[in-house]
Amino acid sequence: MHAHASCKNEVRVTATDYDSFATAYSAENEKGLFNAYYARPAVLHLAGDVSGRRILDAGCGSGPLAAALHAKGAAVTGFDVSAAMVDLARQRLGEDADLHVADLAAPLPFADAEFDDVVASLVLHYLKDWAGPLSELRRVLKPGGRLIISVNHPAAYAIVKPEADYFAVTQYSEDYVFDGQTVWLTFWHRPLHAMADAFAAAGFRITAISEPPPAADTPAELLPPGMEGRSAFICFLFFVLEAT
Template sequence: MQEKVAKAFDQLAVAYASSVDQSSGHNAYYERPAMMKLLPEDLTDMTVLDAGCAAGWYTAQLLERGAAVTAIDLSQAMVAACRRRVGNQANVMVHDLSQPLPFEDESFDLIVSSLTLHYIEDWDSVLTEFRRVLKPNGQLLFSVHHPFMVYQQFDQQDYFARELLTDIWNKKETGPVEVTFYHKSMMDIVNSTTKHFTLDQMIEPQPSEDFIDQPGALDWYKRWYDRLMRDPWFLIVKALKT
């Protein structure tokens, strides 16, 4: 499974690096603004792990807020794109989150993981590792597919089934790319998280209106704003190591 995910995102790296920041409203106007609101404005003197860094958008934002950042991703092409974006300002490396993290205990003040964990079947192992490398009172902030969106969009017969699903992403830079991920129920997400962390907030984001005047944004808002206000696409969780 992880080889399939890595292959897909190696293919998608060129799209993430060249157009996703501006052309993907679900990222630029929806998930990212909601995630960034949950982060401190000043991250000076904080060590942060960007777990699933893709082409480095979050890595760059964390650096701008003053953090010392380590960024990891399963895809070699995504890691290369992240390095091109941030240069030597961050420690960027290839790593599979389903494997033990190559960091010492209590290395990080904060872990940010954007739209990554739904590509991993065993959350127990990755959350155990997240807890191990976080300092006392450290924070974990992650986003995933909203489970009810997946249930509706993929016409599942059993909402509670932990199921491997396949989607086709059609980007102008790549053409169609097959992407596989795991569906987990809300119950599974909450219980997996609270087994290792104290739940602080759960956010079902709403589209930000701050970007409606951006070039090319209006079509996305017309198509998606009302729909996402009714049916959330992503779920954001903020949790604490206590």
């Protein structure tokens, strides 16, 4: 998915402004390695049996994870900062789906202890500050509820940018191509200890850390080069947190 393209048809966007390329991004996620065969199956595996559970999909995008959780029997509420993404999610999930345009960096429009679980897949790495968002996610979770997170793996940043300070919270940008349009996305690198500190400060304890392999049905042509003899690759890091 990542590419170093020319400057033609290139757009620079804020970290969460997906409106201008929502349809192309959603189409990529339907079939791309990182979402369809890696992040989404990993989160579903960590979630396990969700039948009858009320789940909030924080940063739901066009709704593929919400749809998968719904298919497994969960009652799913979703929100995204991009109105275009929420429109796509409503097309996928139905007009009566419980979907909202909301910003994880602001107070959320949900009641205290409203959800059994929250999933926040590939969302937090867009945010410099985790204190407010994690506190809000803790607030809307029932005590003992789970927060399932996937973020850019901090080791990947260290590998790609060996000259950078791994231990500093640092902004960086990468270019991606969606349907022929080059889009620059801005992320925040956060070292592992800073993630753990933020979780604890917000009232969570880590119950699982996962670095999973891609899904067993991943087409061989989608796998990155150099996978021969290896079961996994460094890409995202997954956590299951318990609300204490």
